[in-house]
Amino acid sequence: MRIGVDLGGTKIEALALDERGQRLTRRRIPTPAGDYRATLLAVAGLIQRIEQETGRRGTVGIGTPGSLSPASELIRNANSTCLNGNPLQQDLERLLERPVRLANDADCFALSESIDGAGQGYASVFGVIIGTGVGGGIVINGSLISGANRIAGEWGHNPLPWPGTAEQPGAACYCGKRGCIETFLSGAGLAADYHRETGVSISAAALSERLAQQEQAAQRVMARYEDRLARSLAAVINLLDPEAIILGGGLSNVARLYQQVPRVWTDYIFSDVVRTRLLPPRHGDASGVRGAAWLWAVGEQD
Template sequence: MRLGVDLGGTKIEIIALADDGRELLRQRIATPQGDYRATLRAVAGLVENVERETGQHGTLGIGIPGAESLVTGLIKNANSTCLIGQPLRHDLQTLLQREIRLANDANCFALSEAVDGSGRDAATVFGIILGTGVGGGIVIERRVLTGANAIAGEWGHNPLPLPATDDLPLPPCYCGRAGCIETYLSGPALAADHFRHTGQQLDTACIEARATAGDTACEATLRRYEDRLGRALAGVINILDPAVIVLGGGLSNISRLYRNLPACCAPHVFSDVLCTKIRPPTHGDSSGVRGAAWLWD
């Protein structure tokens, strides 16, 4: 049995997979906010509960919204800031008395979709998370690319390409920079952009629903979002040239993205034709929990 944990900023999810990939059990709890020790106990409690219910002992992979330093073993670049500077792998291995494989949550998402999801037929898959934060992961021939600095695929903290008047002033990012892709393309960023232009405080689902019903202000907000996402993805395509890009996170549920993004990317791609496919996730917007389990494939 393989166990996968997705340690997110708002929820912690665990899945148990049989050796053939069948889902045996899935559970989800709220993430303790800003409390590292409570987060450790929550993860350990989920693992112990699932193993008790299944009557099996499993390998364990964990996806996190950050990366593990290759030098210190401490967590870096996490938008769940209570994890930063903590020896997460060491502490969980001590608590659970087993080896743990740890990876960025976007890497886990990309791996899940590359193994048996929307990128199963592709040699190179770029998986992105559009949620509370923005992340990316690269899988080549069903293997996660970690990179020399453990940041492969981390496009969310590159600058948004070709800032237009509507993109200014550059929004500050928690990482200390300004104008990061994440500050434009996360769920909170979409809502904030709509508020700046309209004074209306609406969430993503409401903006999408109103745009579908003909609300011109909400339609304009989504068009700005699609234009920015198209520019950002074109930069990835120009460097990585993936066969498939799979969208994940809550904003991947906006169905119009799959119709509109190719045309938003194409003018910025250094090619006479855009062959990269942009697809929704086969396993839903929380597919990454399955990828965490597949870290033991």
């Protein structure tokens, strides 16, 4: 049995998979906001509950915001700030009395969709998160690529490619730079563009409703968003040339992206033919927790 945990800012979700990747049970609890010790105990308690329910002991994979520093083995860059600077993996291993594997939540999404999701059968997959933030993960031949610095796939903190005059220097990003892809393509970035267009503050979800109503301002804002997403993914394709790109996060539910973005990105990709597929996720919001479980391969023991 493999147990995956998605450690989010508002919820902690755990999923148990059998040897064939079939779900045994799935549980969700609120995250103890801002309390590192309570978060550790909540994760351990959730795993204990699943093992009692199934009567089996499992391997444990954890999907987290941020990543482990290869220098200190402490969590860094997590928007759940109570995790930053703490040895999350080591502390969980002590509590659970077994090895734990840990990966960024976007990496877990990419791994899940590559193994038995929308990217199944593709040799190279780039998994994209476009929601509260913008992240990504790279899977080659079923193996997650973490990189020498454990930041592989962090495309959201590159500058927006081919920026126009109105896009420069770009909004300030929490990473300390300006004009990052994340500031344009996150839900907040999309909502900010709508506010600039109309003077009205709405959420990205509300903007989707206005799109469905054929509102002209929403149409203009989404056309700009699609062009920016196309440029950003074109830069990924020029570098990695993946067979498939899978979108995840809240904005992956905007159906028109899958038709419009491939029409636009051909203008920016350095090739006479573009065979890369842009696909919606198969597992939706369960991909992250499934990918955490898949951090342990079939047949591996704890």
